[in-house]
Every structure is written in C-alpha cells, then in structure tokens.
Amino acid sequence: MSPLITGEAVVLELRPASFAARSLGLILDVVVHSALLMAILLAMGAARDELDAAAAGALTLVSVVLCFVIVPATVETLTRGLSLGKLAAGLRIVRDDGGAIRFRHAVIRALIGFLEIYLTFGGVAIAVGLFDGRCRRLGDIVAGTYSLRRRVPVEPAIVPVTPRHLAGWAEAADIGRIPDALGRRAAQFMRQAPRMSPLSRSGMAAALATEMSGYVAPSPPPGTTPDDYLAAVLAERRIRELRRLGAARTESNRIGERLHRLPFTAARDS
Secondary structure, X not given: OEEEEOOOOOEEEEOEOOHHHHHHHHHHHHHHHHHHHHHHHHHOHHHHHOOOHHHHHHHHHHHHHHHHHHHHHHHHHHHOOOOHHHHHHOEXXXXXXXXXXXXXXXXXXXXXXXXXXXXXXXXXXXXXXXXXXXXOOHHHHHHOEXXXXXXXXXXXXXXXXXXXXXXXHHHHOEOOOOOHHHHHHHHHHHHHHHHOOHHHHHHHHHHHHHHHHOOOEOOOOOOOOHHHHHHHHXXXXXXXXXXXXXXXXXXXXXXXXXXXXXXXXXXOOO
C-alpha cells in the first residue's frame, strides 16, 4: 500500500492497482480506442478515395492522434482519472499525493502512452510496470501519477468499549481537555491496532497513553494497561459526545416547535 500523510500527520493507506488490474484496464482502453479509430476510418473511406496519397496519409495520421492521444487525455481530464477500461477494472488515475489529475497530467500520460503502448505494442509499458513498486508505466512516472484501486473492501468500524473494571473511573474522569488531534490519533491507533505487531502496538499504546494522561484526571486505577486506558477514555469520550449531540438536537427541535407555534403577524404598512 502507498502511505499518504495528511496535514494533521495522519497516515492514509492508499492501495495502488495491481499489475493484472492495470493490464485489464489498459487492454479494454486499447480495444475501445482501436474500435473508435476503425469506425472513423470506415466513415471516411469514401472521402479518402477522392484524395491523393499525401492528403489521405495526413487524414489517417490526424485520426490516429485523435483516437490515441486527444480522446484519452480529454476523457481522463473530464472524469478526473477515469476511462471505460478503468471503470470496468475499478481503477482511477491520481497524482502521487493522492489528488485528482489535471489536464497536463493526462496529456503527458497520453503522449508517452502512444509511444510505450501503441508504437511498441505495450512492451515498454510492461517492462517498466513489472519493475515499479506501484506498477506504474513510463507515462505515470513522468507525469507523477499512478493507478489507484477504487473498489476497496470496507473495513468494519471498530467502536471502543470501556473495560468493565474501568467503567466507574471513566464516568467520573475529566476528559474534556483532550485535544481533538490527539483524540483522532488515538482513535486511528485503535482501528489499526489489530493489524500491528505486538511490539509496535505496545510501544505506540504506551506513548499515546502517556501523552493523554496529561489531559485526563484523576489517574486510572493502578495496574491499568495502556490499551485498556485508551479504550476507556475513547469510549467515554464517544458516549459524552453522543449525549451532547443528542441534547443539542433535542434543544433544536424544541426551539423549532416554539417558533412553529408563534402566531403569524402581517408586516406593517410603511
């Protein structure tokens, strides 16, 4: 997976497309573009018979550039990295920082793609993609883009639960001073903890618990592990936030009902 670090120092795991998925999407795009070229050449067949060899060659060259360069670049620009082949394979072209591609990225990919895909029958694209960590072809490397998997299985949400022996302490603890950024980092750790190695998990849990202890009072009961401490604080924080949102919603509904009952007064004539 490809890590992307946001401005809040949160690491997002983006999954580059596999070589097989990229190959499938590329083959479908080549078929579509080739079919479009054949349709244009057949439609211009009658006109080509009336032209000399130079004009017919120029017309054919324009058709090739249109189908293999202009159309792919335009489609990827308008759809922000999609095409028929990529839609079928569940892929999208994005920048190296995870953002949507722009016109210049699409043009670079299309121009170099004409060389590495059509003029070399895909040989250059295959050779480069096999030795690149994200299966990028030469056009992606030059443009600063790569292919991202759009169809990623949704992971079940992990809701922290207060350990039973810490329920009384968590209800009475003062946790309102915890910074939102620290709360998000702790919540992200809880989601990723099952996939971490035991050593990394214990070290990060201890570091987060130590940092969070400066904003929580009183201290937890002796013998509380960092994992249980984080789970109790995050669970209680979530419960209190849900209560606060529920109270705000109730108050909003009450005010709305009061406003609805107010008699209608006509505007005074000026």
